[in-house]
Structure formats: structure tokens, C-alpha cells
Amino acid sequence: MRLDSNNNNGIIFRIARSNLAGKRLYTFFSLLTITLSLTFIMTIVLFLQETRTAEQRMLGQMQHVMYMNMPEQKMEQAARDERVELLLPYKGDTGEFEHNGVKYCFTYQKCQAERIRTFVLAEGKAPERYHEIVVDRAFMEQIGRPCAIGEKLTLAAGDTQEEFVICGYTDGGQAQSVYPVYVSREYADFGMPMKDTGYTALVRIAGASDMESSAFETVVYQIAADYGVKRSDVNINGRFQESLQEENPVFQAMLLISLLILAAGGIVIYTIFYLSVTARTRQIGQLQTIGMTGKQIRKMVRREGFWLCTVSVPAALVLGGILAYFLEPEGWSFVNYILTAAVTGAFGFLMVQISAGRPAALAAKVSPVEASGMTEESGPEPKKKAGGFTPLRHRELTPFVMAQIGQGRNRKKRRLMTISIAFGGILFMIAASYLYSWDEQAYSRTGDFADAEYRVSYLYNPHMPLPYGPTGMQLTGHLGEDLKEQLLLIPHVRSVETKHGTYGTVEYQGASWTQGFYRLTENEEDHFRIEAEGRRDYEYLCETDGIFITNSEFLSQINGVSFQVGDQMTLHWFDGEEHETTLEIAAVAPGMVPSDRGYNIAMTDQTMEKLWGDMNTAVDFCISVEDYDRYGEQTEADIRALTELYPDLSVETLREQMLDDSSSIRKLKMQIYGISAFVILFSVLNLVNLMIGNVAARKKEFAVLEAIGMEARQIRSMLFWESLLFVLPAVLITLVIGGGAGYGVVAALKRIAGYMEYRFPAAAGLMFAAGMILVPVLISYVGLKGIDRSQYHQG
Amino acid sequence: MDILQTNNLTKYYGTEPFMVKAIDGITLAIEQGSFTAIVGTSGSGKSTLLHMLGGLDTPTGGTVTVDGQELSEMERNELTIFRRRKIGFVFQNYNLIPNLTVYDNIVLPVELDGRRADSQYLQEIVKALGLENKLDRKPGKLSGGQQQRTAIARALITKPAIILADEPTGNLDSRTSREVIGLLQATGKKFHQTIVMITHNDEIAQVADRAIRIEDGRIVESR
Structure with missing residues (x-):
């Protein structure tokens, strides 16, 4: 036999195992640390994946796009289009009503659990006949009625009261600010609050998940054009579209966090192994003395790591899976679990081998003589003072x-x-x-609730736009000084701020849509700070009656236009009489101004006054209260009592x-x-x-x-x-x-x-x-x- | 005057029929100022006896009295304090604290007692043991003999009633062993210490004033 060859894998294994068995407490805590570290890694990495999976599953049960105001015949044709995976008719946003202080709205959609999840019945059947409805159990509890199939319920429906029969219940499990009341197709077509509202098509595009974002968008608008749906009536599911983007910031964040977690776990495992091996330098020296080579020592320590992993890795993978499941059960996927377990397990083994190998290699390099005199706690020698050491120097121990x-x-x-x-x-x-x-x-x-806790506004449905928006409601003057003064008299109301806005139909580059205008005053800061092309200073806008377009990319996308500074836009508006004028596009900004409440086009107050004269242009009363936590509930009740007299006004609250x-x-x-x-x-x-x-x-x-x-x-x-x-x-x-x-x-x-x-x-x-x-x-x-x-x- | 007495001391492990009688009825008395060697082969019970004389282990039966104090009446903490003040230990493996200098190792028992070492006495010990130039070193940088001398100094510093030495030359070569035994003997005489030393080496035992041989947990010879 050659002196440089060994055939002793078996003995190395046994020595490694007996080392672990001999120091039970240390072995136990090493196992515990490795298990915990890997459990931590497994849990977090799996949880991050589950979050993504849950999102994908949720998106897998949602429509990709909504086409509003689509005629029934066109819907039937579109449903047969090979580009359309699924099309469901939907009718909602037909107004909010109240019963015993609980808000509800009539909604029509087919009961569906797959592909486009609409509502899931917990009991009973979907509405078929005119007066059949499905409601949520929480709604019945809140109005103080029993949950029983066949229960009769009289609800306000437009200007009348109608009696309905409950044929089924959903169980959402939580309170809502507005509860849907699911009605039959017949009621959607002929019921008073719904008959004048058009249908919206909820559509899933075939093969959308495999498309790039731009390709998806192209298909969406092609379908809209083919079936006569205006661009402004196309509502793309933004979350779904974002998930198609290659550089998904969420995914990048997940990757970074996963790497950090791996690093944390790796450091801990390295530490525990380092401590374990360096504490045995003397033992290792003794082994060398009796003939164990450096290579065999490294092998022995690695085998100890291997034995530890055979227990800790499976335990960690099981524990991590259980914990991750409880953190996000809706995102659980067995395939993800197996893949993550494989990676984590491999990482665990690798990390332990690295952690064990490096200090073992260092220890193996120490000669037996050095090791026999060494303890790992020697520490550095104290520096000698100049002039020699004073033997009787004292420090209290x-x-x-x-x-x-x-x-x-x-x-x-x-x-x-x-x-x-x-x-x-x-x-x-x-x-x-x-x-x-x-x-x-x-x-x-x-x-909406940045500066106020309540918002009183006209009950206008932007999904069913009128040519001049809510101008007709504004002309009633219900949001006027009388109501404002009454609101100010409510105890603890601190302020009532009037928000103004005007509406009209705009024509530009062959497209036409209903557009609201934000009232820009001289002391606005946000609009004048944002980066924009063109001139947007207040004086210029007043002089030229120019308009300032913000969030231009979004507006361009939904209307199919491209805004250019200097272009003219035609405006049709109504103040009791119809008018028309042209407005210069003075400035265009791609960024949003959150304070403009989604109008995206601003004109100065002077221009607005010039065009609409002394018409009441109020669209909202924003009401704030002193000490909301203390007086909020009572103030809300007082506001609602006042606004009940105006059926065209709605109250939205911070509480909701x-x-x-x-x-x-x-x-x-x-x-x-x-x-x-x-x-x-x-x-x-x-x-x-x-x-x-x-x-x-x-x-x-x-x-x-x-x-x-x-x-x-x-x-x-x-x-x-x-x-x-x-x-x-x-x-x-x-x-x-x-x-x-x-x-x-x-x-x-x-x-x-x-x-x-x-x-x-x-x-x-x-x-x-x-x-x-x-x-x-x-x-x-x-x-x-x-x-x-x-x-x-x-x- | 006897500084240390035992009366029918026993130490049994396990139960019948597998009982191990490490110490099986030892009665002895050690005179103050004497140097006694307890000799025996491996497994004879000499280390067990030493542990009980020093209060490191509890006897199954019998009593141990050191400087008039019966050890069995004391709780663990009392024993620790008693040991600190009345008993000095010299171990086979030296058992110095590796992170403390020689000086700190020597004065440690006194410092643990909240006192300061008598500087003149300390200087005498250091000089007697030839450690003047080693006080700032750590044990890792000393030879075996130097470490054992440090351990002896540590055992002496509290002026204990008795010094117990467990195979003090077990890890030393023959020349250093003779040197250490000589120092033990000399310092014992110089500082009027009572020394009880465990050894398996008859030759080393001969330097003692008295040798007690133990076999199977019993005294078989005492000269």
C-alpha cells in the first residue's frame, strides 16, 4: 500500500458520527441553529413566491379588460371572437341606495367561480326571475334580518320601493361599505334603476398571459375598434398589464429580499460551524498526532456537517413549508414548494460544507505540537510597557x-x-x-380624503358619461351656499371646502370624449412644479385661455390621441345653452398631479369664469371635522340627515x-x-x-x-x-x-x-x-x- | 495537630449487583505542616479520595473535616468559599485560566474573595518559584514546568490550610518533575503548608514525609 493513499471512508463516517453523538448538547444546538436558519430561508423565499402566485391566481380569476356600453348584439359577436377567451355581461354602478343605514347597489353578472370570478354562492341558487336576488350574509346581519332562502326584502329601487325574494346568499366574511345586490338578467334589462344603464363586457383575452404588455394593449384596442367601443370606454386591468412587463419591479424586489435572507442564514450557519470547529483545535491536533492526515480531518468535519444536514435540512423544509403556508395560503403551490425546497436544501448542504470546511482546513494546517499547546482562547499577548513590567501591578479581578x-x-x-x-x-x-x-x-x-373626512358630491356615474358630464346636476345648484351654510352649522364641523370642476365634450385628432376640467388658481403649487413641455405659467394660461394636460400618457392611451403643445382642442359646453370654442394646448406633462383629483386637464379659474360665467361649478363639498375619532360618527349622521333631502347627492366618508x-x-x-x-x-x-x-x-x-x-x-x-x-x-x-x-x-x-x-x-x-x-x-x-x-x- | 481528618469515608456508584466502591471506608488524619503522598495504581480511588478531601465531590458516607470544619455540613456555595480560603489546588493539567496573565492567575483566588494579595508574600512566592520574569506572560507561552509553578503559586497565595495536588508531575518530563516536586516540598516548608499529593509514581512519593497506599478504595499501607 502506498503511504499517500487511504481507503478509509467508512471509518471517517463513523468518527464523524461519534463526534456528534459524544457532544450531545453542542450537536443539539448546532442542529437547532442550522434548522432555524434554513427554516427562515425556506419560509421567506417560499412566502415571496406565494405572494406572486396568489397575485397570479387572483389575476387568473379576473377580467383582463372591461368594455363599457357594449350593445348586446356586439357582445354576442365578440364572445365568438377567437381573440376572446371569455366574455361575461355585467351591469353595475347604477346608483347606491340605503336600507336601515346600510348601502347597497344593484348588480347584474352571471354567477361564475372560474376564469372570471364574479360571485360564489354559499347557499341557494343564482337569480333567474325578475324579483329574485342574491345578497351577502353580512348585509342581512347589518340590516337585522335573518338569513333564510325565500326571505322577502323590500328595497328602494330608484324612486320606488320593490319587494324582492332572496334565492341565495354569498358569504364574503367581512363588512363592506356598499353591498352588491345580485339581480336576474330580466331585472337588469327592465328594472327601474338599471334599465337605462348599458352593459359592460368583462373580457379575458385569449393567450394574454403569454403576451408582452404592448402586444396585449394592441389586441385590446383592436377588439374595441372592431366592436364599436370607444377608447374612453375601454378599462384595462392595470395589475394584469403590469404583470406582463419584463422588468417587474415587484419581482426584482422579491429577488433582492431573497438574496438578503440567504446571506443572513448563511452567516449564521457559518458562525455556528466556525465556533464548533475552532473549539476543537486541540482535539484535531491530537488526531493528527495519532496519524490522521489533513485531508482526512477536513473530510471528517465535512461528514459531521453532512450528518447534521441529514436531520436539519428535512426538518427545515417541512417547518418552512408549514409556516409559509399559513402566511399566504392562497398562494400555496406544491410545485413552488418542491422547487424552493430543492434550492434551499442544496443551499443548506452547500453552506454547511463551506462553513465546516474552511475552519477545518485552517485547523488541519496547525501542527500537532502547536495544537497540543493551544487553546482557542489564548488571545494576544499584552504589550510590554517601556522600562519593563512592574511585577506588582494590580487590577481588581x-x-x-x-x-x-x-x-x-x-x-x-x-x-x-x-x-x-x-x-x-x-x-x-x-x-x-x-x-x-x-x-x-x-x-x-x-x-379623496387627504384634507377632509366627508365628501358630498353629485351622484354622477362616470362610467355612463353624459355629453356634458354632471353639468345638468350642477345647474340644480344643490351644492350651493345654502347647503354649505347648513353643513357649517353642524357641531364640530371645522370647514366645508368647495371643489369646483366643469365638464364638456372635447374633440381632438378625430376623437371625442366627455372631459372634466380642473380649476387652476394662481396659488396652486403642484401644477407649476411638475415637469412639463410648453408654457404653463398662470399668466400665460389666463391670457391665451390655454389648457394644461397632465398624466398625458394615460389620457393619450384611453382616447387614442397624442397631445402636442400648440394644438387646438374643440370644447362643447353647456350652461343652460350650448356653446363651442377652441382651447390651446399650452403645456403637456407626462406626470400626474394627485391634487387634481383625476381630471388630468386644468384650466385657470379666470378662463372657467369666462366660459361658464356665474354658473355654480361646485362638484364636491369636502367637509372636515374636529377630532374625527371623537365626533366623526355623530357628524356623519348629521351630514346624512341634511343630504337626504337631495336624492342627486351622495355622501362618501373616510369611515367607509x-x-x-x-x-x-x-x-x-x-x-x-x-x-x-x-x-x-x-x-x-x-x-x-x-x-x-x-x-x-x-x-x-x-x-x-x-x-x-x-x-x-x-x-x-x-x-x-x-x-x-x-x-x-x-x-x-x-x-x-x-x-x-x-x-x-x-x-x-x-x-x-x-x-x-x-x-x-x-x-x-x-x-x-x-x-x-x-x-x-x-x-x-x-x-x-x-x-x-x-x-x-x-x- | 491534625489539619485534615476523614472518618470511614465511602463513595459508592450505582446499585447492587453493579455497585462500584470507589472509596470503601477510609479513615485517616493528616498532620499540619506535613507532606503526604497518596499512592495507588490507576483505578485505585486516589483521585476520588482527593475530590472528597477538597469538597469537589460528596461522599456516600463518612465525614471529611478540614481545619476543624466538617465539609458535609456545608452547602455548595459555602464549600466554594471555604475551598477558596482554605484549600489550594494543583492539577495535573495545570488548569490555568488561559486568558489571564501569570500574575492574574496567581492572585485570582484572593481577588475572588474581594481582597488584595499581600504584596510582600506574593513577591516571596514568585521569587521562590522563579516566576519573576514570567508574570506578564499568558499560560500558552509557558512551558509545562513554568505552568505548574504558576499553579503552585496560585495554590499558595491564599495561605490555605491544605494544598491538594492531583498528579502534579503527570504531564512533565522526569527532570521537570523532580524540579516541581522539589519546589512543592520547599515552598511547603518555607510557608508552613500542609501538602497532600496524589501520585502513581512510587519514586516521587518517596520525597513525602508520609506515603499512604490505596488499593480498591481502601488504605493498604501507611508509613
């Missing part, structure tokens, strides 16, 4: 001082431990910053908006809380593991200390200070870097989500710090039990 001295031992190990703890802390602080910075009320206030937003907010928060809890658990268990491992590796040292007279409380105190001295930097890093990272994330999100307002998560940070400090206290009590002071001779 309190537990704190001994802990400080202990910091000199194996700095790399301590740095790794600190980084490992801090990484989890930083992730926790980012999640906490996100949660703390999210104001639910602010979320619901984006848009928050109700509509509540379920999505709740779900997202639960997910973030779940992930945060897991991150904290991960950090705490990681710390426990590191500390227990640290104690377990020093049993002999503690036995010796007790043998020479160190009391248990002194050893505990020393351990506590040692832990604190490496936990405190980790906590500091967590609060500073984690806080900074949290600020960065919130600042980045604020660009797209204005309701985010950064607040430092002080309570969460303190809780984390307290946990990180308490754990060493507990471990220093528990970990010392079982120290046998007579075992000082154990190596």
Missing part, C-alpha cells in the same frame, strides 16, 4: 474585569457572533419600521374607505407581524444557541474556576458581562444601522405610498434590546447547572 479580559479571546469568533445577532436585528428593525410607519388612517386618506381598506391592510400586517415574530425568534434562538454553545465549550474552565473558589454567582456574573459585551454592540448596530435601513426602506416606499410617514420603532427596538439582554441573564443561570466541579481534568 472582578467578574466584569474577567469578562472584559475574555473579550481578547478569539476576536474573530466574537465578531461573527455579533454580526450574526445584528443581522437578524437589522431585518427586524426594517420590518418594525415598516409597520410603525404605516398609518391606517393616512392610508385611507390618500386621494377605511372599512374597504381594512381587510387588505389586516392581511398585510398579519404577514409582516408573522415575519417579524419569526425574525425575533430566529435572533433570540440564535443568541441562546451561541451562548449555550459558549458555555458548553467551557465547562472545564468553569469547573476549574469553581474548584479554586469562584462562586456560582461570580461565574454567572462573569458570563453575563461577557454576553453583554458582545450583545451590546449587536444591539447598537441593530438600532443604528437597522434604524437607518428602516428609514431608507420607508423613504423609498413613500415615493409610491404617500401614507408612509417614518416613525422610529422605539418600542420595538427597546423590546429587541431587552430580549437580547434578558437572554444572557437566563442562560447564565440555566447554563451553569450541571457543571461538575470535579471534572476539571476533562480535556
Whole structure:
């Protein structure tokens, strides 16, 4: 046999296994750490995929586009078009009504669960006859009526009351601000509130999921043109279209987060293995002494890693799958699970092999002689003072001082431990910053409720546009000074702000559509700050009666035009008489101005006055109240009592908006809380593991200390200070870097989500710090039990 | 005057019929200021006996009295403090604290007691053990003999009632062993210490004033 060859894989396996069996506590905590790290990775990565899958599934049950005001005959033809996968007729937005203070609206659509999910019956059947309806159980509970098939219900329908028979129930499981009342086709065609409203076609485009965004858009508008649907009546599902884009920012964010999670888990696994191997340098030296080659040592350590993985990897894959399922059950996919498990498992094995191999290689390079004299805790020699060392120099060897001295031992190990703890802390602080910075009320206030809690407006359906929009309603003058004064007299109402807008029909480049105009005053800031082509200063716009177009790409898309600065646009408007004029396009901006409430075309107040004269151009009363939390409910009741007299006015409230937003907010928060809890658990268990491992590796040292007279409380105190001295930097890093990272994330999100307002998560940070400090206290009590002071001779 | 006494000391492990009698009824007395060697082969029970003399292990039966204090009456913490003040240990593996300098290792038991070492006494010990130039070094940078001398200094610093040495030359070569034994003997005389040393080496045991042989947990010879 050659001296350089070995045939001893079997013995290496057995040595590795017995090493693990011999140090049970250490093995247990190594297993625990690897399992936790991989579970963390598996859970988060799978959760991110589930989020995407849930979105895709949701989009898979939605229409791709809505074609409004499509005649029935055209719908039948379009349904047979090979470009159309599915077409469902729909009628809604026919007005809101109230019963016992609960809002509802009549809606017609076929009961369908697949491809385009409309509504799902929990009980009964879909409406067929004229007076048959399906309602939600929550609606019946709110109006105080029993949920029974055959229950008769009298509801306001337009100007009359009609009696309906409930033939079925849905069970949405949550309260809504406006409940749909599903009616039969017959009622949709002939019922008073619905007969004058056109049908909308809900359409899924064949093969859309495999199209690029631009190709999809082209097909959509081609179909619209083929079946006589105006571009302004085409409503594309924006989320679906975004999912077709190649550079999906959501996907990129998911990829980045996955990489961060992998890095966090990798660092933790590396740390635990590094500690494990460097604590056995002496043992490894002894093995070399009796003839184990460096190659065999590396193999032995890798085999230990392999054995650990055979237990921890399957456990982590199962646990991770279970946790991810509970975080987002609607996105669960067995295929995704298998793929993620394969990647995570492979990563786990690879990471452990790397983590074990590197320190093992370093240890194997140490000669047996060096290893026999070495402990991993030697630390650097103190520097000699000039003039020689004074033998009687004294320092008090309190537990704190001994802990400080202990910091000199194996700095790399301590740095790794600190980084490992801090990484989890930083992730926790980012999640906490996100949660703390999210104001639910602010979320619901984006848009219509930015400055007010109630909005009284004309009951105008923009999906069924009239040539001059709500001008006819404006001419009634219901949103006038009389009503305004009455509203101001309501107790605790702070202000009633009138929002103005005018409407007309515009013609441009062969297209024609109903358009609203935003009233631009001199002291507006947003319009004059946005980047735009052309001249948009107030004086110029007044002089030339020019218009300023914002969100131009969107307007261009829905109307099939391309706005050019300097072009003339024809406007037809009505103030009791019909008028026509041309308006210069003075400026065009691709960006949006959120404060213009979706008008997208602005004209100055002077121009508006010139054209509409002294006509009442009010479209909204925005009402704000003092102390909304305290007086909001009563104020709402008072407003509704006043507006009841005007059937053409509707009241929308912040309360209803928050109700509509509540379920999505709740779900997202639960997910973030779940992930945060897991991150904290991960950090705490990681710390426990590191500390227990640290104690377990020093049993002999503690036995010796007790043998020479160190009391248990002194050893505990020393351990506590040692832990604190490496936990405190980790906590500091967590609060500073984690806080900074949290600020960065919130600042980045604020660009797209204005309701985010950064607040430092002080309570969460303190809780984390307290946990990180308490754990060493507990471990220093528990970990010392079982120290046998007579075992000082154990190596 | 006897500084250490045991009375029918026993230590049994397990239950019948598999009971192991590590110590099976040992009664002895150690005179103050003497140097006693406890000799026995591997497995004779000498280390177990030493553990019980030092309060590191609890006997199954019998008593151990050190400087008039019966160890069985003390709780663990009391024993630790007692050990710190009254008993000095010298281990086979030296068992110095690796991160502390030689100086810190020597004064550690006194510091644990919240006191400061007597500087004159400390200087005497350091000089007697030839450690003057080693005080700023860490144990990892010392030879075996130097480490053992440090351990002896640590055992002496609290002026204990008794020093227990568990195979103090077990890890040393013969020349260094003789040197260490000589130092143990010399410092014991100089500082009026009582020394009890465990060894399996008859030759080393001969330097002691008295040798007690143990076999199968019992004293078989005492000269």
C-alpha cells in the first residue's frame, strides 16, 4: 500500500458520527441553529413566491379588460371572437341606495367561480326571475334580518320601493361599505334603476398571459375598434398589464429580499460551524498526532456537517413549508414548494460544507505540537510597557474585569457572533419600521380624503358619461351656499371646502370624449412644479385661455390621441345653452398631479369664469371635522340627515374607505407581524444557541474556576458581562444601522405610498434590546447547572 | 495537630449487583505542616479520595473535616468559599485560566474573595518559584514546568490550610518533575503548608514525609 493513499471512508463516517453523538448538547444546538436558519430561508423565499402566485391566481380569476356600453348584439359577436377567451355581461354602478343605514347597489353578472370570478354562492341558487336576488350574509346581519332562502326584502329601487325574494346568499366574511345586490338578467334589462344603464363586457383575452404588455394593449384596442367601443370606454386591468412587463419591479424586489435572507442564514450557519470547529483545535491536533492526515480531518468535519444536514435540512423544509403556508395560503403551490425546497436544501448542504470546511482546513494546517499547546482562547499577548513590567501591578479581578479580559479571546469568533445577532436585528428593525410607519388612517386618506373626512358630491356615474358630464346636476345648484351654510352649522364641523370642476365634450385628432376640467388658481403649487413641455405659467394660461394636460400618457392611451403643445382642442359646453370654442394646448406633462383629483386637464379659474360665467361649478363639498375619532360618527349622521333631502347627492366618508381598506391592510400586517415574530425568534434562538454553545465549550474552565473558589454567582456574573459585551454592540448596530435601513426602506416606499410617514420603532427596538439582554441573564443561570466541579481534568 | 481528618469515608456508584466502591471506608488524619503522598495504581480511588478531601465531590458516607470544619455540613456555595480560603489546588493539567496573565492567575483566588494579595508574600512566592520574569506572560507561552509553578503559586497565595495536588508531575518530563516536586516540598516548608499529593509514581512519593497506599478504595499501607 502506498503511504499517500487511504481507503478509509467508512471509518471517517463513523468518527464523524461519534463526534456528534459524544457532544450531545453542542450537536443539539448546532442542529437547532442550522434548522432555524434554513427554516427562515425556506419560509421567506417560499412566502415571496406565494405572494406572486396568489397575485397570479387572483389575476387568473379576473377580467383582463372591461368594455363599457357594449350593445348586446356586439357582445354576442365578440364572445365568438377567437381573440376572446371569455366574455361575461355585467351591469353595475347604477346608483347606491340605503336600507336601515346600510348601502347597497344593484348588480347584474352571471354567477361564475372560474376564469372570471364574479360571485360564489354559499347557499341557494343564482337569480333567474325578475324579483329574485342574491345578497351577502353580512348585509342581512347589518340590516337585522335573518338569513333564510325565500326571505322577502323590500328595497328602494330608484324612486320606488320593490319587494324582492332572496334565492341565495354569498358569504364574503367581512363588512363592506356598499353591498352588491345580485339581480336576474330580466331585472337588469327592465328594472327601474338599471334599465337605462348599458352593459359592460368583462373580457379575458385569449393567450394574454403569454403576451408582452404592448402586444396585449394592441389586441385590446383592436377588439374595441372592431366592436364599436370607444377608447374612453375601454378599462384595462392595470395589475394584469403590469404583470406582463419584463422588468417587474415587484419581482426584482422579491429577488433582492431573497438574496438578503440567504446571506443572513448563511452567516449564521457559518458562525455556528466556525465556533464548533475552532473549539476543537486541540482535539484535531491530537488526531493528527495519532496519524490522521489533513485531508482526512477536513473530510471528517465535512461528514459531521453532512450528518447534521441529514436531520436539519428535512426538518427545515417541512417547518418552512408549514409556516409559509399559513402566511399566504392562497398562494400555496406544491410545485413552488418542491422547487424552493430543492434550492434551499442544496443551499443548506452547500453552506454547511463551506462553513465546516474552511475552519477545518485552517485547523488541519496547525501542527500537532502547536495544537497540543493551544487553546482557542489564548488571545494576544499584552504589550510590554517601556522600562519593563512592574511585577506588582494590580487590577481588581472582578467578574466584569474577567469578562472584559475574555473579550481578547478569539476576536474573530466574537465578531461573527455579533454580526450574526445584528443581522437578524437589522431585518427586524426594517420590518418594525415598516409597520410603525404605516398609518391606517393616512392610508385611507390618500386621494379623496387627504384634507377632509366627508365628501358630498353629485351622484354622477362616470362610467355612463353624459355629453356634458354632471353639468345638468350642477345647474340644480344643490351644492350651493345654502347647503354649505347648513353643513357649517353642524357641531364640530371645522370647514366645508368647495371643489369646483366643469365638464364638456372635447374633440381632438378625430376623437371625442366627455372631459372634466380642473380649476387652476394662481396659488396652486403642484401644477407649476411638475415637469412639463410648453408654457404653463398662470399668466400665460389666463391670457391665451390655454389648457394644461397632465398624466398625458394615460389620457393619450384611453382616447387614442397624442397631445402636442400648440394644438387646438374643440370644447362643447353647456350652461343652460350650448356653446363651442377652441382651447390651446399650452403645456403637456407626462406626470400626474394627485391634487387634481383625476381630471388630468386644468384650466385657470379666470378662463372657467369666462366660459361658464356665474354658473355654480361646485362638484364636491369636502367637509372636515374636529377630532374625527371623537365626533366623526355623530357628524356623519348629521351630514346624512341634511343630504337626504337631495336624492342627486351622495355622501362618501373616510369611515367607509377605511372599512374597504381594512381587510387588505389586516392581511398585510398579519404577514409582516408573522415575519417579524419569526425574525425575533430566529435572533433570540440564535443568541441562546451561541451562548449555550459558549458555555458548553467551557465547562472545564468553569469547573476549574469553581474548584479554586469562584462562586456560582461570580461565574454567572462573569458570563453575563461577557454576553453583554458582545450583545451590546449587536444591539447598537441593530438600532443604528437597522434604524437607518428602516428609514431608507420607508423613504423609498413613500415615493409610491404617500401614507408612509417614518416613525422610529422605539418600542420595538427597546423590546429587541431587552430580549437580547434578558437572554444572557437566563442562560447564565440555566447554563451553569450541571457543571461538575470535579471534572476539571476533562480535556 | 491534625489539619485534615476523614472518618470511614465511602463513595459508592450505582446499585447492587453493579455497585462500584470507589472509596470503601477510609479513615485517616493528616498532620499540619506535613507532606503526604497518596499512592495507588490507576483505578485505585486516589483521585476520588482527593475530590472528597477538597469538597469537589460528596461522599456516600463518612465525614471529611478540614481545619476543624466538617465539609458535609456545608452547602455548595459555602464549600466554594471555604475551598477558596482554605484549600489550594494543583492539577495535573495545570488548569490555568488561559486568558489571564501569570500574575492574574496567581492572585485570582484572593481577588475572588474581594481582597488584595499581600504584596510582600506574593513577591516571596514568585521569587521562590522563579516566576519573576514570567508574570506578564499568558499560560500558552509557558512551558509545562513554568505552568505548574504558576499553579503552585496560585495554590499558595491564599495561605490555605491544605494544598491538594492531583498528579502534579503527570504531564512533565522526569527532570521537570523532580524540579516541581522539589519546589512543592520547599515552598511547603518555607510557608508552613500542609501538602497532600496524589501520585502513581512510587519514586516521587518517596520525597513525602508520609506515603499512604490505596488499593480498591481502601488504605493498604501507611508509613
